[in-house]
Amino acid sequence: SQQGEEDPQALSIQEGENATMNCSYKTSINNLQWYRQNSGRGLVHLILIRSNEREKHSGRLRVTLDTSKKSSSLLITASRAADTASYFCATGSNTGKLIFGQGTTLQVKP
Amino acid sequence: NAGVMQNPRHLVRRRGQEARLRCSPMKGHSHVYWYRQLPEEGLKFMVYLQKENIIDESGMPKERFSAEFPKEGPSILRIQQVVRGDSAAYFCASSYGTENTEAFFGQGTRLTVV
Numbered sequence: 001s002q003q004g005e006e007d008p009q010a011l012s013i014q015e016g017e018n019a020t021m022n023c024s025y026k027t028s029i030n031n032l033q034w035y036r037q038n039s040g041r042g043l044v045h046l047i048l049i050r051s052n053e054r055e056k057h058s059g060r061l062r063v064t065l066d067t068s069k070k071s072s073s074l075l076i077t078a079s080r081a082a083d084t085a086s087y088f089c090a091t092g093s094n095t096g097k098l099i100f101g102q103g104t105t106l107q108v109k110p
Numbered sequence: 111n112a113g114v115m116q117n118p119r120h121l122v123r124r125r126g127q128e129a130r131l132r133c134s135p136m137k138g139h140s141h142v143y144w145y146r147q148l149p150e151e152g153l154k155f156m157v158y159l160q161k162e163n164i165i166d167e168s169g170m171p172k173e174r175f176s177a178e179f180p181k182e183g184p185s186i187l188r189i190q191q192v193v194r195g196d197s198a199a200y201f202c203a204s205s206y207g208t209e210n211t212e213a214f215f216g217q218g219t220r221l222t223v224v
Contacts, residue, residue, distance in 0.1 A: 031210050042114075042201060043153070043215040050210055088152055095166060096141055096208035100152035 006089060006101040014109050019076040021104040023089030024069075031092040032065055032072045036085045037103070043088070046074075081110045112136070114204050115184075116216035123192045123223050131187040131219045135204030142185045143213065144170075144177060147199045159185060192223045 007022045023032070031050045035043040049056045049065045049072070056063045062075040076083055086105050090098040115134040123129050135142050140160055145153040155169040159179035170177065174192075179185040189196055199220050203213040 033212075035215075042217040043203075045212050045214065048210065048212055090153075092210070094209050095158060096205050096211060096213065097143065097155055097158055097166060098145075098153075098203075098213060099155060100145075102152045 006087075006104045008104060009102065010105045010107075012107040012109065013079060015079060015081055017079055019079050019083070019106055019108070021074045021087055021089075021106070023072045023074070023101050025072075025089075025091050025099075025101075026070065027091075029067075029091040030094050032063075033090045033092055033098065034061075034063060034072075034074050035088045035090060035100075037088065038085045046087075048092070076106075079106075079108045081108050084108045114202055114214050114216035116200075116202050116219050118219060119217060121219055121221045123221065125193060125223055126191050129189040129192050129196070129221055129223075131189075131200050131202075131221070132184045133187070133202030133204075133216060134184040135202075136206075136214055139204035139206050139214070141205045141208060142179050143203045143205075144185075144187050145201045145203065147201060147218075149198075153201060156187075189221075192221070194223050197221055197223045 005024045033048045034046040037043050047058050047063050060077045065072045086103045088103045090100045142159045144156040147153045157170045157177045158166040174190045176188045199218045201218045203215045205211045205213045
């Protein structure tokens with residue numbers, strides 16, 4: 001069964017704008033991870049946030065985690081056309097098994 | 111250090127044939143995971159293996175599907191007597207640890223059953 005629900009399902013913005021994607025999950029987690037997938041390709045790991053962390057940054061990416069609300073958000077600042085892809089959140093267990101959400105399709109228009 | 115290698119990238123099988131998907135994890139990684147992705151959907155966990163052991167196969171169909179990760183060689187996901195519903199992208203991921211450890215994904219094998 002899917003753990004995460006992502007919102008929105010699709011997002012279209014202009015280059016330079018910020019993109020925010022949200023993820024909700026149902027059960028307790030060890031960590032939450034965000035991945036990017038370009039069309040027809042494999043997944044690229046973006047960021048991992050542990051269950052005891054609240055916020056994490058990596059370059060233009062900012063991830064927050066609210067375990068009381070069982071939700072996370074991914075913010076991409078100053079978006080570029082190359083950021084066009086599908087973005088997935090995944091909850092991680094202590095075995096390393098990942099449960100993925102349905103994904104958000106982001107289109108950044110030049 | 112090469113990434114996770116999957117082959118073949120594309121595989122076409124007729125209904126009833128067998129499909130064998132291979133995955134070589136990154137060097138030093140002993141944990142291998144298989145996921146399936148249907149079009150326009152997220153990835154669904156199938157099985158977690160360590161060398162010579164299946165740790166968690168809770169996401170794998172009970173019939174026709176099997177997986178192994180032998181002491182030597184790649185991990186193999188085997189689908190017997192394929193049906194059209196098996197058409198999907200199958201991804202392999204590997205990691206060196208389990209807790210709070212990044213998983214590295216291969217490019218996937220796209221299986222088409224005709």
